[in-house]
Amino acid sequence: MNRWMLQQREQRMPRRSLLFLCVAIGLAVxxxxxxxxFWACALLLAAAFxxxxxxxxxxxxxxxxxxxxxxxxxxxxxxxxxxxxxGLEPGTVLMLVLLSLKFLEAKSTRDFRVLVLLGxxxxxxxxxxxxxxxxxxYIGGVFAVLTGALVHLQLAGWGxxxxxxxxxxxxxxxxxxxxxxxxxxxxxFFPRFNFGFQINNHLFDMTGMSDEMKPGGIESVVTSTxxxxxxxxxxxxxxxxxxxxxxxxxxxxxxxxxWTRGYAAGWKPEPLGGKTVxxxxxxxxxxxxxxxxxxxxxxxxxxxxxxxxxxxxESRKPVNTxxxxxxxxxxxxREATLPPLIRATALRTxxxxxxxxxxxxxxxxxxASDREVVDQALRYFHKEHxxxxxAPGGYSGDSLDEFLFRRRTGFCEHYxxxxxxxxxxxxxxxxxxLGYLGGNAGYGGYVIVPESDAHAWAEVWLPGHGWLRVDPTxxxxxxxxxxxxxxxxxxxxxxxxxxGATTGAVGGFMRMRDVLRDIRLAWDGVNYQWDLRVxxxxxxxxxxxxxxxxxxxxxxMRLILRTFLWIGIALTLLASWMNFRARKPADKVRALYDKxxxxxxxxxxxxxxxxxxLDFRERVLQRFPGRAAxxxxxxxxxxxxxxxxxxxxxxxxxxxxxxxxxxYPL
Amino acid sequence: MGKTRVALTWNGAGLxxxxxxxxxxxxxxxxxxxxxxxxxxxxxxxxxxxxxWMNLRDWTVRLEKPEPAFAGQEVACPLEAFNxxxxxxxxxxxxxxxxxxxxxxxxxxxxxxxxxxxFLAKERGRHRIRRLKILTSYPLGFFKGSRSVDxxxxxxxxxxxxxxxxxxxxxxxxxxxxxxxxREGDDFAGMRAYRPGESQRHIDWKAVAxxxxxxxxQFAGEHDEKIYLDWETLPLLGDEExxxxxxxxxxxxERSRCLYGLKIPGLFIPPARGEAHYHRCLGALxxxxxxxxx
Numbered sequence: 029m030n031r032w033m034l035q036q037r038e039q040r041m042p043r044r045s046l047l048f049l050c051v052a053i054g055l056a057v058x059x060x061x062x063x064x065x066f067w068a069c070a071l072l073l074a075a076a077f078x079x080x081x082x083x084x085x086x087x088x089x090x091x092x093x094x095x096x097x098x099x100x101x102x103x104x105x106x107x108x109x110x111x112x113x114x115g116l117e118p119g120t121v122l123m124l125v126l127l128s129l130k131f132l133e134a135k136s137t138r139d140f141r142v143l144v145l146l147g148x149x150x151x152x153x154x155x156x157x158x159x160x161x162x163x164x165x166y167i168g169g170v171f172a173v174l175t176g177a178l179v180h181l182q183l184a185g186w187g188x189x190x191x192x193x194x195x196x197x198x199x200x201x202x203x204x205x206x207x208x209x210x211x212x213x214x215x216x217f218f219p220r221f222n223f224g225f226q227i228n229n230h231l232f233d234m235t236g237m238s239d240e241m242k243p244g245g246i247e248s249v250v251t252s253t254x255x256x257x258x259x260x261x262x263x264x265x266x267x268x269x270x271x272x273x274x275x276x277x278x279x280x281x282x283x284x285x286x287w288t289r290g291y292a293a294g295w296k297p298e299p300l301g302g303k304t305v306x307x308x309x310x311x312x313x314x315x316x317x318x319x320x321x322x323x324x325x326x327x328x329x330x331x332x333x334x335x336x337x338x339x340x341x342e343s344r345k346p347v348n349t350x351x352x353x354x355x356x357x358x359x360x361x362r363e364a365t366l367p368p369l370i371r372a373t374a375l376r377t378x379x380x381x382x383x384x385x386x387x388x389x390x391x392x393x394x395x396a397s398d399r400e401v402v403d404q405a406l407r408y409f410h411k412e413h414x415x416x417x418x419a420p421g422g423y424s425g426d427s428l429d430e431f432l433f434r435r436r437t438g439f440c441e442h443y444x445x446x447x448x449x450x451x452x453x454x455x456x457x458x459x460x461x462l463g464y465l466g467g468n469a470g471y472g473g474y475v476i477v478p479e480s481d482a483h484a485w486a487e488v489w490l491p492g493h494g495w496l497r498v499d500p501t502x503x504x505x506x507x508x509x510x511x512x513x514x515x516x517x518x519x520x521x522x523x524x525x526x527x528g529a530t531t532g533a534v535g536g537f538m539r540m541r542d543v544l545r546d547i548r549l550a551w552d553g554v555n556y557q558w559d560l561r562v563x564x565x566x567x568x569x570x571x572x573x574x575x576x577x578x579x580x581x582x583x584x585m586r587l588i589l590r591t592f593l594w595i596g597i598a599l600t601l602l603a604s605w606m607n608f609r610a611r612k613p614a615d616k617v618r619a620l621y622d623k624x625x626x627x628x629x630x631x632x633x634x635x636x637x638x639x640x641x642l643d644f645r646e647r648v649l650q651r652f653p654g655r656a657a658x659x660x661x662x663x664x665x666x667x668x669x670x671x672x673x674x675x676x677x678x679x680x681x682x683x684x685x686x687x688x689x690x691x692y693p694l
Numbered sequence: 695m696g697k698t699r700v701a702l703t704w705n706g707a708g709l710x711x712x713x714x715x716x717x718x719x720x721x722x723x724x725x726x727x728x729x730x731x732x733x734x735x736x737x738x739x740x741x742x743x744x745x746x747w748m749n750l751r752d753w754t755v756r757l758e759k760p761e762p763a764f765a766g767q768e769v770a771c772p773l774e775a776f777n778x779x780x781x782x783x784x785x786x787x788x789x790x791x792x793x794x795x796x797x798x799x800x801x802x803x804x805x806x807x808x809x810x811x812x813f814l815a816k817e818r819g820r821h822r823i824r825r826l827k828i829l830t831s832y833p834l835g836f837f838k839g840s841r842s843v844d845x846x847x848x849x850x851x852x853x854x855x856x857x858x859x860x861x862x863x864x865x866x867x868x869x870x871x872x873x874x875x876x877r878e879g880d881d882f883a884g885m886r887a888y889r890p891g892e893s894q895r896h897i898d899w900k901a902v903a904x905x906x907x908x909x910x911x912q913f914a915g916e917h918d919e920k921i922y923l924d925w926e927t928l929p930l931l932g933d934e935e936x937x938x939x940x941x942x943x944x945x946x947x948e949r950s951r952c953l954y955g956l957k958i959p960g961l962f963i964p965p966a967r968g969e970a971h972y973h974r975c976l977g978a979l980x981x982x983x984x985x986x987x988x
Contacts, residue, residue, distance in 0.1 A: 207737030
């Protein structure tokens with residue numbers, strides 16, 4: 029009798045628990061269906077529900093055979109599609125296959141528990157694809173159902189035939205609710221490490237900027253509805269939209285309208301002046317390395333970031349998950365001299381057509397200074413009826429010529445590219461910057477920068493000024509710069525098509541759209557706060573929290589110990605509370621009667637377990653013949669409270685209590 | 695009430711593995727959502743351990759005296775569990791040995807439940823169940839809780855009936871009284887007074903209803919032939935074999951409805967018959983040179 033172990037009387041999996049689990053697995057796999065090959069998800073569902081329908085539908089050998097086959101298929105799919113087995117998507121495929129096999133093979137309640145653990149892991153996988161607020165809430169729901177399946181196994185695993193679905197779900201939710209203090213403690217104090225190792229993601233649906241600029245390249249980005257990043261300004265009000273030039277990539281290589289990234293040899297971080305602006309940025313994953321910051325970022329750089337040629341920020345690792353960083357920018361350039369190597373790079377250009385060269389040189393000869401050359405070029409774009417449009421069509425052949433002299437329709441990148449190239453021809457060092465311009469105000473003082481706000485502008489080097497931002501798009505479509513692209517396109521469309529047609533129906537539609545936009549903004553606000561405060565609570569944020577709350581820097585080991593101490597206290601409190609609730613005396617009358625019996629017993633009249641009040645009264649009366657009235661009164665009240673119509677009569681309980689307390693048997 | 699212990703189960707160990715995996719992936723990806731998942735899973739598991747602990751509190755087990763059984767047979771010990779708390783208890787196991795347990799699916803608040811604790815009677819003698827272990831892995835199966843409860847209940851195990859010797863002859867007649875001398879349905883032969891402990895099967899209940907004393911119908915096959923089941927008549931056997939043989943004889947003699955007495959070293963039980971006598975004889979055999987065994 030020295031080996032105590034817990035037995036499971038019913039070894040087979042109860043049907044209803046299995047149904048519970050199947051629903052949970054179905055919910056867990058649903059968000060993955062869009063991320064990995066559909067067949068893997070379908071296979072898991074088929075295996076789960078097939079197992080539900082048939083108690084035992086495959087022999088051991090067929091499962092083994094099927095297992096080997098499916099495993100090979102999983103590996104094959106992963107290799108063909110992702111060319112690797114290491115990574116999020118191939119890993120997910122293999123896990124789905126393994127989980128399916130476990131379902132086919134599962135027999136006992138122990139298998140069931142293993143399946144639930146694997147189900148937790150499946151739910152976790154979704155969080156590596158997305159950490160949106162809504163996804164996290166959904167996974168919380170999946171978690172509750174999985175836990176409910178475990179509880180259901182306990183309730184039903186002992187052979188109960190009743191329907192225990194609701195009690196199991198209720199207990200699961202209760203556990204979640206009771207776990208909240210522990211979760212909050214862990215969240216705040218559990219030390220966050222950075223292992224510096226990332227699973228290689230294949231994120232096919234990532235859009236965003238590229239590091240080269242061909243006419244029409246930004247167009248695909250601009251039509252995207254996704255958010256590129258969100259930013260807030262902890263120290264000040266949000267600057268006006270027209271000043272929000274978010275610097276991304278700097279392009280050095282000119283080829284007419286086309287620009288590519290290139291590299292400026294001998295580049296050093298450029299000195300800046302003017303006001304500093306601190307920003308906190310939550311960058312959506314884009315699979316590349318660049319980071320965005322207001323024009324122009326400076327030291328101190330964010331964690332794990334570096335400055336690359338042209339004062340552009342770059343992460344040391346590809347941004348595959350949402351990234352939070354804080355960055356400081358200054359607005360003015362303070363460059364006095366341009367190193368010759370960089371000057372050469374910033375003047376190099378491919379052969380342009382004689383007509384274009386002539387145009388640039390004509391500005392040069394007419395101007396007394398570089399500054400005037402720039403002004404003349406801008407005036408040219410303004411005067412010559414260039415058209416700003418989202419769909420300029422493709423340019424081919426001598427695209428610069430075609431753009432400048434024939435079609436004259438284009439997008440920010442056309443203007444920036446053509447302008448910067450012409451500046452180089454005219455002998456002024458120039459480069460192109462890709463980034464974002466503007467952003468929408470979200471609720472709570474932050475800026476949402478959608479991918480559709482992608483923008484390109486030029487920078488020229490003027491003696492005495494250093495690198496100076498010139499945005500030729502301003503002169504063509506000044507509104508674009510001030511209100512953001514989406515609004516600009518909307519208002520342009522409105523004036524062209526809805527001229528004077530402000531009927532009631534259209535007005536209603538517009539109001540409706542405003543309401544929808546408000547809802548969308550509010551929702552974005554929730555998401556942003558979630559991202560910033562919960563998802564973005566990392567090592568640095570934790571450190572800040574400790575500093576602000578005066579906890580200082582306790583060190584990792586002490587932090588862990590302290591966290592567990594606090595969790596222990598929280599759990600002890602919970603246990604005491606539960607214990608108190610379970611034991612709260614149910615019956616005051618009963619307690620008083622027991623007290624009376626104890627007092628009688630101390631005088632030698634011990635009530636027997638089976639003895640009713642009437643019999644006991646006779647014996648007490650025999651023992652206390654002189655106090656018959658008092659004793660009879662006590663018994664009369666007890667019987668009325670216990671068996672009569674006065675049950676729950678508060679006044680009588682009070683009288684009874686006084687009578688019992690006043691009864692001293694000596 | 696013994697101390698309640700809560701420990702990790704194998705499944706709980708699996709959970710710990712999962713938690714480490716989650717931690718690693720959360721830390722390596724810097725994934726806040728995975729961290730949150732880790733914390734929620736940890737929190738729920740920790741809280742579930744308190745539920746496990748609570749599930750063992752404030753309920754007690756009482757064992758009732760079981761019917762004596764022969765060695766090698768099953769003892770079925772009636773068991774009552776009473777939930778004195780204000781909450782129901784679930785999925786309870788009450789264990790005597792790893793091989794024998796009683797189970798309760800649920801015990802409602804303030805209610806009692808009854809079942810049987812069944813186990814194999816191995817050896818003859820007077821045995822004692824001092825304590826039982828109560829266990830649960832409710833609600834999630836990540837933790838198992840256990841507590842000892844004192845029950846202190848005795849039970850008697852009779853020797854395993856066996857042997858090949860026939861019943862000894864009656865000393866009066868010299869004839870061998872084989873089993874099956876008396877059969878049901880034999881001719882009615884008269885009435886006699888009921889002796890306490892006798893089988894109640896032949897009491898004349900109609901006479902009792904008329905207000906007469908307890909009378910037993912006697913049948914022609916039933917006779918007051920006396921036999922002695924004597925230890926000394928089995929010299930070739932060892933002690934346990936002798937006891938086995940005597941137990942078998944007691945059964946056969948009771949069945950044959952003759953008057954039988956028992957002689958073992960240090961004890962003589964005069965001839966009689968009936969349930970009380972039957973159990974007295976078997977009880978004497980059970981505890982022969984074995985007062986009590988744990």
